[in-house]
Each structure stands twice: as C-alpha cells, then as structure tokens.
Amino acid sequence: MRRVHEYISGKIARGEKLHFTLVDPDKPFTREGLEKTARLMAEAGTDAFLIGGSIGVTPEEAGEVAGVLKETGLPVIVFPGNINCLTPRADAVLFMVLMNSNEPYYLMMAQVVAAPLVKKYGLEPLPTGYIVVYPDTAVSHMGRVQPIPVGKPEVVLAYALAGEMMGFKYIYLEAGSGSQQTVPLSFPAMVKKYTSLITIVGGGIRSPEQAREMVRSGADVLVTGTIVERDPELAVKIVKAVKSP
Numbered sequence: 001m002r003r004v005h006e007y008i009s010g011k012i013a014r015g016e017k018l019h020f021t022l023v024d025p026d027k028p029f030t031r032e033g034l035e036k037t038a039r040l041m042a043e044a045g046t047d048a049f050l051i052g053g054s055i056g057v058t059p060e061e062a063g064e065v066a067g068v069l070k071e072t073g074l075p076v077i078v079f080p081g082n083i084n085c086l087t088p089r090a091d092a093v094l095f096m097v098l099m100n101s102n103e104p105y106y107l108m109m110a111q112v113v114a115a116p117l118v119k120k121y122g123l124e125p126l127p128t129g130y131i132v133v134y135p136d137t138a139v140s141h142m143g144r145v146q147p148i149p150v151g152k153p154e155v156v157l158a159y160a161l162a163g164e165m166m167g168f169k170y171i172y173l174e175a176g177s178g179s180q181q182t183v184p185l186s187f188p189a190m191v192k193k194y195t196s197l198i199t200i201v202g203g204g205i206r207s208p209e210q211a212r213e214m215v216r217s218g219a220d221v222l223v224t225g226t227i228v229e230r231d232p233e234l235a236v237k238i239v240k241a242v243k244s245p
Ligand SMILES: CC(C)=CCC/C(C)=C/CC/C(C)=C/CC/C(C)=C/COP(=O)(O)OP(=O)(O)O
Pocket: 024, 051, 052, 053, 054, 055, 079, 080, 081, 082, 083, 086, 094, 095, 096, 097, 098, 106, 107, 110, 111, 114, 130, 138, 139, 142, 143, 177, 178, 226
C-alpha cells in the first residue's frame, strides 16, 4: 500500500504543483484554532499536512494534532525532527536521511530506531533525502549540518543524484524553518533537470511571488509553516500562487 505516494505522484504526473502545510505540534495550539487553520488551508487547496518540529514535540501532541488535521480528509504526513514526532494517527512519514549532516545519528541511527516503530504504527514511509542549505536555524543546529555553498548548485545536484541512486523518491531542499532566505532557485532547477526525484522545497517562503518563482524553477511541492502561523490569509494567497503559477 503506497496510498500517499500515489496521491502525490499522481497529482504531479497530471501537471499539478503541490502545497504542504507544516504544523509544529510544539507550538501552543487550541483544538478550535487548529481546526480553523486546517479548514482554511484545505479550502485554499493545500494538498497535505506535515507535522513535526526540531525540538520539544511529544508523541501525544503529535497524535492530537494529527487527529485534528485528519478531519479535513487530507493526508497527514509526519515530518520528523526525531522519533518523538512519530504517531500512528498520521498516514505517512517522510522517512528522511539528513544527507549533509556530520552526525551518524541523522545519517543512519535515527532510521534504524524509527523503522520498527514505523512498521508497528502502519505508517507509509516516503523515502526522502533531506538537505539543509543554511546554518543558523533550529534544524541546522540539531542536525549538525554542513551547509551547501549557495553558488554551487552542482553540489546539491550531486547529493540528489546520490539519493536517487540509493532509491529515494523525494528530495527535500530546506532553507530552515524561519529562515531569512529561501533556497537558491538554481537548486530545484538543477535537481529537476537531471533527476526524476519529487522535489520538495521549504523554508523562508513568505510571499506568493517567492512561491511562484520556486515552483516555476522546478519545485514540485512547496512547504510553508511560519507564514501559516503568522498570517493565515497570506498563506492562502501562497497556496493560490502554487496552484496557478
Ligand atoms: C526517520 C526518522 C523517524 C527520523 C529522521 C530524523 C532526521 C534525519 C531528522 C533531521 C534533522 C531535523 C532536526 C529535522 C527537523 C525537521 C523539522 C520538523 C523542521 C520543522 O521546523 P523547526 O525546525 O521545528 O522550526 P521552528 O524553529 O520554526 O520551530
């Protein structure tokens, strides 16, 4: 059963660009507030919800958030900072390797610890190479990241090719949540040109214009988190820009 992968890849095959809404269960929320945001984003046309955070998420919070988001009928995908984000109430998990980490835990041990849990929970694994471009965010600190030189898209391409050769289906080009900059447009462009990976891009996207140029450059899936928390109406405009680039 690869229902979520088929849902995502089917839409891409039909020429659609996708938007994922990131919800961090560590951020304070009320059930009513979360329901309202979820409904707003679903009506705007977001394609799925990601749940996860770098620090502080309890499995109970992850489960509660997943339960509320599932009421929209959209897929709920765990975007794990670590195994604490896993919950059986989600549909799938970005089964990630942080490819440019210097830390063995994020390269192999997190996956080894997670795999039996993913199996028990019945989560669909989405095999994903995760690349964090910039230093100075929670994820780059926690993940002991070796940043990618911004003027060198061939470096990111080499990672993407390696990921594709190892059988990953997704590559997530991450600026870092709350980043001041988005990933360089040349990065999704290069990956799209030379691989058949599904390209997810996120971090620092704050305007419909940025969203539009990122999908025009080759991103298949755009992720926004911070703007959904700060300005949901602007997030709705971003979804519309992704859907009509
Ligand atoms: C396979 C499993 C279960 C785990 C893999 C674990 C790996 C490789 C994690 C990569 C390192 C990491 C810390 C990723 C975090 C990704 C994430 C959920 C980011 C969401 O944003 P935050 O970093 O929480 O942003 P804020 O600072 O805005 O809260």
